[in-house]
Structure formats: C-alpha cells, structure tokens
Amino acid sequence: MSFNAGAVIADFPILSRTVRDGKRLVYLDSGATSQKPTEVIDAESNFYRMHNAAVHRGAHQLAEEATDAYEGARSIVAQFLGASVNEIIFTKSATESLNLVAYAMGNAPAGNRFQLKSGDEIVITEMEHHANLIPWQQLAARTGATLKWFEVTPEGRLDLSNIDSIITSKTKVVALTHQSNVLGTINPLSEIVKRAHAAGGVVVLDACQSVPHMPINVKELEVDFLTFSGHKAVGPTGVGILWGREDLLSELPPFLTGGSMIENVTMTSATWAKAPKKFEAGVPNMAQAVGLGAALTYLNRIGMDQIFSHEKALTKYGMSALLEIPDLSIVGPTDLEMRGGTLSFTVGDIHPHDLGQYLDSQGVAVRTGHHCAWPLTRKLGVPATTRASFYLYNTNADIDALVDGIRNAQKYFG
Amino acid sequence: MQLDNLYQEVILDHYKNPQHKKLSPTYDAQVHHINPSCGDEITLNVTLSGDTVANVSWDGVGCSISQASVSILSDLVLGKTLAQAQEISDSFMALMQSKGTQTGDENLLEDAVALAGVSQYPARIKCALLGWMAFKDASVQALAKNQ
Ligand SMILES: Cc1ncc(COP(=O)(O)O)c(C=O)c1O
Numbered sequence: 001m002s003f004n005a006g007a008v009i010a011d012f013p014i015l016s017r018t019v020r021d022g023k024r025l026v027y028l029d030s031g032a033t034s035q036k037p038t039e040v041i042d043a044e045s046n047f048y049r050m051h052n053a054a055v056h057r058g059a060h061q062l063a064e065e066a067t068d069a070y071e072g073a074r075s076i077v078a079q080f081l082g083a084s085v086n087e088i089i090f091t092k093s094a095t096e097s098l099n100l101v102a103y104a105m106g107n108a109p110a111g112n113r114f115q116l117k118s119g120d121e122i123v124i125t126e127m128e129h130h131a132n133l134i135p136w137q138q139l140a141a142r143t144g145a146t147l148k149w150f151e152v153t154p155e156g157r158l159d160l161s162n163i164d165s166i167i168t169s170k171t172k173v174v175a176l177t178h179q180s181n182v183l184g185t186i187n188p189l190s191e192i193v194k195r196a197h198a199a200g201g202v203v204v205l206d207a208c209q210s211v212p213h214m215p216i217n218v219k220e221l222e223v224d225f226l227t228f229s230g231h232k233a234v235g236p237t238g239v240g241i242l243w244g245r246e247d248l249l250s251e252l253p254p255f256l257t258g259g260s261m262i263e264n265v266t267m268t269s270a271t272w273a274k275a276p277k278k279f280e281a282g283v284p285n286m287a288q289a290v291g292l293g294a295a296l297t298y299l300n301r302i303g304m305d306q307i308f309s310h311e312k313a314l315t316k317y318g319m320s321a322l323l324e325i326p327d328l329s330i331v332g333p334t335d336l337e338m339r340g341g342t343l344s345f346t347v348g349d350i351h352p353h354d355l356g357q358y359l360d361s362q363g364v365a366v367r368t369g370h371h372c373a374w375p376l377t378r379k380l381g382v383p384a385t386t387r388a389s390f391y392l393y394n395t396n397a398d399i400d401a402l403v404d405g406i407r408n409a410q411k412y413f414g
Numbered sequence: 415m416q417l418d419n420l421y422q423e424v425i426l427d428h429y430k431n432p433q434h435k436k437l438s439p440t441y442d443a444q445v446h447h448i449n450p451s452c453g454d455e456i457t458l459n460v461t462l463s464g465d466t467v468a469n470v471s472w473d474g475v476g477c478s479i480s481q482a483s484v485s486i487l488s489d490l491v492l493g494k495t496l497a498q499a500q501e502i503s504d505s506f507m508a509l510m511q512s513k514g515t516q517t518g519d520e521n522l523l524e525d526a527v528a529l530a531g532v533s534q535y536p537a538r539i540k541c542a543l544l545g546w547m548a549f550k551d552a553s554v555q556a557l558a559k560n561q
Contacts, residue, residue: 352452369452413478
C-alpha cells in the first residue's frame with residue numbers, strides 16, 4: 001500500500017476543525033501529543049458503551065469481554081514491538097513506566113541483581129526528557145549510587161568519545177532516549193548496549209519519540225527495558241507501555257502494590273503474581289489500553305516503514321525551507337541521517353513564546369519553551385526554542401504554513 | 415487582528431527599551447524567580463527608604479510579555495509607598511484574572527493597562543506576572559530586613 005497523506009488526514013476528525021477565527025488547523029505538535037483517528041476514539045468509547053467491567057475479576061460475561069479486549073490489546077502491543085505477551089506491562093504513561101523501573105530497582109534487596117548501593121553507577125544522558133532524568137537522579141540520591149551522563153555535542157549528538165570512563169564495571173543501569181524530543185537526534189545504541197551488558201548493567205530505553213514513528217523490534221535493539229506513551233502514538237492518554245525482558249521482570253521487585261498483583265496475601269505478608277500482573281496493581285486503564293490496541297493496529301495498517309519515510313521526506317523539506325529563513329538556526333543535527341521529524345529552532349531575537357503566539361494566530365500549533373529538557377537547553381545556550389514536530393498526517397502544505405508564519409512574525413516583531 | 419490586543423505598541427516599546435534593566439550594586443533584597451513552564455528567569459533588586467520604594471532594578475531573559483511587564487512595573491512602583499505599590503499590584507492582578515472583561519484603571523496602572531489583552535491568553539498570564547511576583551517577594555524581604 002502506498003502512503004496517501006490525504007486519506008490519512010481524513011481519518012483524524014480534529015484536523016478538519018478550524019482555530020483562531022476560521023484558520024485551518026496546522027498541527028505541528030505531535031511530539032507533545034498526537035491526534036487520534038476515528039477508530040481509536042471509537043474503540044475507546046465502544047469499550048465503555050458495550051464491554052465495560054473490571055478485568056480479571058467479575059464472574060460475568062462483561063468481565064470476560066473486558067478481559068478479552070484488554071488482553072487482546074496486550075497481544076497487539078507485543079506483536080508491534082516483537083516481544084512476548086508476558087513482557088508487556090500497561091502503565092498510565094511513559095513517565096510512570098520509568099518511575100516504575102527506578103522505584104522497583106530502589107526496592108531491590110541485597111542479592112538481587114537490581115540492588116543499588118554506594119559505589120554503583122547510573123548512567124543517563126544530557127538530552128533526556130525530565131521523565132528519564134529525575135527518576136534516576138532521585139534514585140541515585142536515595143541509594144547513594146553515582147549519577148553519570150553522556151554529554152551532548154554542539155551539533156546535538158551524544159558525545160560517546162569518553163564512553164570508557166562513563167560506562168564502567170560499576171554501571172548498573174544506562175537509561176537513555178532513543179530519539180530526542182528536542183533535537184530530533186536518533187541515538188546509536190549498539191555500542192552503548194554492548195558496553196552496558198559487558199558491565200553487567202541493564203539498558204532502559206525511552207522510546208516515546210521513536211516507537212510512534214519508526215519500525216521497532218525490541219529483540220533487534222537488544223535493550224532490556226523500553227517504554228513509550230500511547231498518546232504520542234495516535235492512542236489515548238492514560239496508557240503507557242513498559243516492556244522488559246522476561247527474566248529481568250521476574251527478578252525485578254514490584255513498585256506499586258495492591259489488588260491484582262498478588263499470588264497470596266496474609267495479614268503480615270504477600271507474594272507476587274508473575275509479570276506482567278506483578279506490575280499492574282489495581283483496576284487498570286482498560287478503555288485506554290483497548291484504544292492503544294486500536295491505535296497500533298491503525299499504525300500497522302498504514303505501515304511503520306511508510307510513516308518513517310513520510311516523516312523523513314517532511315523533515316528534509318522542512319529543514320531546507322527553514323534554513324532559508326534569515327536569522328533562523330536549527331537546534332539539533334542539520335544532516336538527515338539518524339534524525340527524526342522534530343525540528344527545534346530559534347529565530348533571531350524573537351522569543352519563542354512570542355513566535356509561538358504569532359504562529360497560533362495563524363492556526364499553526366507548535367511548542368515553545370525548554371520541552372521538559374531544561375539541562376539540555378541550558379547546555380545548548382538557548383533559554384528556550386520553538387519546536388515543530390511532524391507525524392503521519394502532516395504535509396508539505398503544513399510546513400509551508402509554518403514557514404510563512406515565521407516570515408510574517410519577523411515582520412510583526414521586527 | 416486579535417493578536418494586536420496582546421502585542422500593544424506600548425508593550426513592544428518596553429520590550430525593545432526595557433526600563434531599569436540593570437541590577438543595582440546594592441539592595442535591601444534580591445530575588446530570583448523562574449517560570450518553570452517556559453524557562454523565563456528574572457533577578458530583581460529592591461531598595462527601600464522607610465516604606466518608600468527607593469530603587470528597583472532587574473535583569474532577566476524572557477518573552478516580550480514578561481520583559482515588558484517587569485519594565486512597566488519598575489517604572490510604576492518606583493517612588494511609591496509599599497501601600498501604594500500593593501494597591502497597584504492588586505489592581506493589576508485583578509486585571510490579569512479578568513478574561514478580557516476589564517480594560518484596567520489607567521490612573522492607577524498607567525502603561526500596565528496595555529497588558530489587559532494578556533488576560534485573554536491564559537497561558538501568558540504567568541509571563542505577565544513573573545516580575546510582579548518577584549517584586550512582591552523582594553519588597554516583603556526588604557521590609558523584614560529593615561525592621
Ligand atoms: C522523550 C520523552 N520521554 C518521556 C516523555 C514523557 O511522556 P508522558 O508525559 O506521556 O509520560 C516524553 C513526552 O513528553 C518524551 O518526549
């Protein structure tokens with residue numbers, strides 16, 4: 001099937017509404033959250049309309065249907081990532097997934113491979129979203145482990161030149177982003193994974209900005225944990241995924257405790273169910289999980305290869321159009337290899353907040369600020385940037401609207 | 415264009431020629447405030463003489479709204495008593511919360527009425543208030559120190 005952006009746009013009802021007094025909505029903020037196709041909206045509301053019941057609990061038909069739908073969604077996610085079903089944990093978001101891993105490691109007793117203590121090292125990078133930075137920073141503070149990080153080069157790539165001193169025999173965990181939500185940089189993983197494993201550590205991959213945009217197979221990536229948020233992958237809010245290798249999930253202690261995650265309970269003790277249940281305490285976000293299943297089915301039908309190439313073409317077009325604008329500088333790699341469809345930039349002395357406001361008045365939705373990666377923007381010496389992020393429903397016409405908007409803003413604030 | 419309600423000429427003037435944007439070497443209180451949602455930062459110094467604002471100076475980075483707002487504020491409160499400054503600040507606060515229903519008391523707020531349009535853009539109210547919150551904080555600290 002060849003990619004047809006026009007047909008894709010028709011699948012997303014919100015894209016036919018107007019904003020700011022009749023302007024066509026030009027949505028370039030999918031890095032923050034994606035829009036949803038009708039079949040996802042329907043899947044979520046049909047769950048409530050027809051099948052709603054607490055999964056894994058009731059002794060009735062609805063409970064059976066709800067459980068089938070919820071577990072069906074788990075299979076879809078597993079297939080989408082090339083994983084086994086029991087390795088897929090539903091969380092409420094990537095933020096929760098990352099906290100789950102960090103807190104669970106913090107709960108690990110002596111003798112458990114995940115136990116962290118003074119002298120152990122946790123490695124992150126300077127380009128992490130706060131969601132993959134603060135949980136590790138705080139885990140280090142709680143356990144006495146040392147936090148280390150890879151720096152970012154002026155071009156916006158990871159500086160791996162000192163990998164020998166960053167990943168050492170003391171490394172217990174390396175947590176990094178697959179694709180930067182600010183720079184668009186796609187990080188090379190193989191060397192990092194090889195070193196981390198040689199040291200006996202695990203690799204946690206924040207795939208929030210990659211899973212929605214490119215084909216991903218966890219087995220090929222060889223990482224140990226991976227997370228993404230449903231809402232950035234045309235799915236609902238309130239559902240995220242944590243994937244982990246089966247053997248690791250069986251050794252990792254739980255994070256949240258409560259209903260559904262137990263094997264046996266007495267007044268003074270409890271034992272845990274096997275993964276994934278061990279990590280899914282309480283009645284989960286069922287309708288959202290079902291919606292995510294519909295979202296990944298939708299993306300699969302379009303084809304992740306097709307989506308990746310479409311975004312690559314948009315990025316190429318967008319990059320050259322933006323670079324023609326006087327005073328505009330791209331923050332992040334300007335070569336198209338190993339980068340995705342996220343373009344952050346500054347425009348002369350126009351503050352991003354003002355630029356974003358102007359673009360909004362033209363119907364163009366972008367994000368401005370530090371994009372929850374404050375240490376990164378500080379490092380790059382910009383207090384804030386404007387970010388345009390692309391997805392399958394964007395077209396060159398959207399980029400043209402962005403470019404016109406920026407040029408007009410230069411006149412307005414000039 | 416509706417945007418012109420937000421970006422009044424007065425605001426762009428203050429943005430391009432900010433008033434009192436040079437930190438004084440001495441002060442009774444210095445505060446540093448940050449808007450965590452967008453990264454705007456301001457450092458603001460206050461010196462009192464009795465209960466009169468003898469000097470206000472600041473430095474910072476931010477959008478036109480935050481920069482113009484603190485520039486206007488500095489002009490406004492300089493030479494006023496803390497009670498007068500409080501009255502101005504209360505009136506400005508009310509204007510920001512007005513969702514576009516008020517135009518502001520020009521006798522009291524002077525140039526600050528140009529920021530009335532901000533109240534129609536909920537995401538920008540925090541930008542406009544950054545300097546005002548910093549001033550409030552600094553004047554309380556300065557007063558405590560001098561007592
Ligand atoms: C790279 C990256 N990591 C983590 C997150 C956090 O995702 P969520 O807010 O959905 O938990 C985001 C989303 O902003 C992101 O872009």
